[in-house]
Structures are given as C-alpha cells and as structure tokens.
Amino acid sequence: MTTPLTRRLAGITVAGVTALALAACGGTDEASDADVTAVASFYPLQFVTERIGGDHVAVQSLTAAGAEPHDLTLAPQQVADLIDADLVIYLAGFQPAVDEAITEHAPDKALDVATATELIEGHSHEHGEEGEHAEEGHEGHHHDESGLDPHVWLDPTKLAEIAEAVADRLAETDPANESHYRAEAGTLVDELTALDQRYQDGLAECRSRDIVTSHAAFGYLADRYDLHQVAVSGLTPDAAPTSEAFRQVTDYVEEHGVTTVFYETLVSPDVAETIAAETGADTAVLDPIEGLAEGSTEDYFSIMDANLATLVTALGCES
Numbered sequence: 001m002t003t004p005l006t007r008r009l010a011g012i013t014v015a016g017v018t019a020l021a022l023a024a025c026g027g028t029d030e031a032s033d034a035d036v037t038a039v040a041s042f043y044p045l046q047f048v049t050e051r052i053g054g055d056h057v058a059v060q061s062l063t064a065a066g067a068e069p070h071d072l073t074l075a076p077q078q079v080a081d082l083i084d085a086d087l088v089i090y091l092a093g094f095q096p097a098v099d100e101a102i103t104e105h106a107p108d109k110a111l112d113v114a115t116a117t118e119l120i121e122g123h124s125h126e127h128g129e130e131g132e133h134a135e136e137g138h139e140g141h142h143h144d145e146s147g148l149d150p151h152v153w154l155d156p157t158k159l160a161e162i163a164e165a166v167a168d169r170l171a172e173t174d175p176a177n178e179s180h181y182r183a184e185a186g187t188l189v190d191e192l193t194a195l196d197q198r199y200q201d202g203l204a205e206c207r208s209r210d211i212v213t214s215h216a217a218f219g220y221l222a223d224r225y226d227l228h229q230v231a232v233s234g235l236t237p238d239a240a241p242t243s244e245a246f247r248q249v250t251d252y253v254e255e256h257g258v259t260t261v262f263y264e265t266l267v268s269p270d271v272a273e274t275i276a277a278e279t280g281a282d283t284a285v286l287d288p289i290e291g292l293a294e295g296s297t298e299d300y301f302s303i304m305d306a307n308l309a310t311l312v313t314a315l316g317c318e319s
Helices: 014-024 043-056 076-084 096-105 156-173 175-202 219-224 243-255 270-279 300-314
Strands: 036-040 057-061 087-090 110-112 121-127 141-148 210-215 228-233 260-263 282-285
Touching: 036 043, 036 076, 036 156, 043 057, 043 087, 043 156, 043 175, 043 300, 076 096, 087 096, 087 156, 110 156, 156 175, 156 219, 175 300, 210 243, 210 270, 219 228, 228 243, 228 270, 243 270, 260 270, 260 300, 270 282, 282 300
Parallel strands: 036 057, 036 087, 087 110, 210 228, 210 260, 260 282
Antiparallel strands: 121 141
C-alpha cells in the first residue's frame, strides 16, 4: 500500500532510505527492516511494487513527483542507488537514461515490464481519406507508425499482467516472503479487474467515442474501451505539434462535434486551450498517470476513477 514514507523516497540516497525506515520503525541500530530494496523508474511501477511488496520492500522512484518522466536524467546518486538496489523495475524504451544506466550497471537485476505484456504500436493521426485501419473502427484516418506505445498502464488488464510479473520477480529475489507477494498481487489483480469492469460499464453507451488529446498517451485506453484517440502530437509530450497537425485536429473537432479537448497534469495546457478557443469546445484534464503532481494524495486507482468520470461526462455516456 502506498504510504507517506514511500512517497518521499524518490531522489533520496540509499543511506537516506535506511534512516527513514529506521525512524518509521521507532529507531534501531540495524539496517532497514525491508527485506528487498527496489528502484522503480516512474510512478505506475512504483505503485505496483509498493502494493505488492508492502513492508517487505523499500521502493524508491527515479522520477520525482511533479516531474515529467519522459525527460528524466539521472544524477550520479540515482545511478548509485540503482546499482545498490536488489531489484530495478523499468519499462524499456520509455526513459532512455534509465535504459542506458541499466544496460551499463544492472542488467541482471532489472525487470523490464514490457516483457510481461504485449505492447501496441503508437500512431500519429493524419485526418483525411480512409486509411488502412478502417476495419478497426478508425475510418477516415491514416496512421503513421511511430514505435511501440509505452503507456501500457492505462489498460488495467495489462497492468494486472505487469503486477504478476513483479510478484514473480520479488518472489525470486526474496523467496522467504513469496506467499506475501503472491497474495498481494492477487488482491491487486482483483482490484484492477474491478476497475476494468467499471470502465467497460461506464463507456458502453456514449454519444461520442472521440478523445482529442495533446499527445498520444491514451492508445491503450482507446484500444481497450473502443475509443478513438485523436492526438495533436506523438508519444512524447515535449514534441511540438506541426501547424498541419494542429489544423487537422482543429478541423476534426469542428467536423465531428467534439465537445471536449483533453490536457494533462504535468504538461502545458496551451495546445488544448488553443484548439478549444478556436472551436468552442471545453477543456478537461485526462491524466495519463505518468507521475503524480507534487504534493498529490491521489493514487493510480483514484486517478483512473477520476478519468472515467471525466470521460463519461465529456463523451455523453449513459449511466
């Protein structure tokens, strides 16, 4: 379960982690009471590892709250923490600096969660004549392949597969507590299954199935729940949209009666607000859960439920 202690671990040295753990336990001269030290590269993986590990695993995130994880660079102390950890959990291809550090320093103790589930291709959208994916419900669009989409955690069923892989690796690292990891993973999978059902029910009947976003972070959400993502820019939020892409998305909003343009918590809302101003659409937050805002008390489930409520309203779904 996420605790105030584990939320403060990002960016703290291994020595700092030990001191905090001792203070939380009332103080002792021994090393941390945790059986495993783990480094997670960004929030969703931190969340899963903390939920499954519980008190047995001290989890440190390489990406601080409020930081955009795509742009992560590692300080020397973070690399040292990665080297010292018993387990490193990351998503290959999402944060190049982490990939490089793992390849160089920790290849044998790292779990790439991309190996636990099937990733889908990310697409940039060009609107116009019918494209090759018309049979998949994307009529009127041509899709340029732009690599594998890393935002896999936005499909709860895929995050459940990742949770089971994390439990497997923790059990391998710390066999004495295998039963704990298996049980906690089972509970988390049950909660993710229930979340998936809430989405299936909430998005079953909607006036619109178009989600217009500033960057293409919601491919898994769209794929799982039969939505149609229309993104101004590609898989990374720092990619500046071209004037042509901006015009195409603006035209799409007007032509299809899209009522809401979505923006994110950790990036500028300027693109969404400009399109909304030109088209008369509203704006709303759709959080890709790449990280928590600084000082946030939310977690993966509360944000996913907030996203669902936002989508139900914006898409005119029947309750």
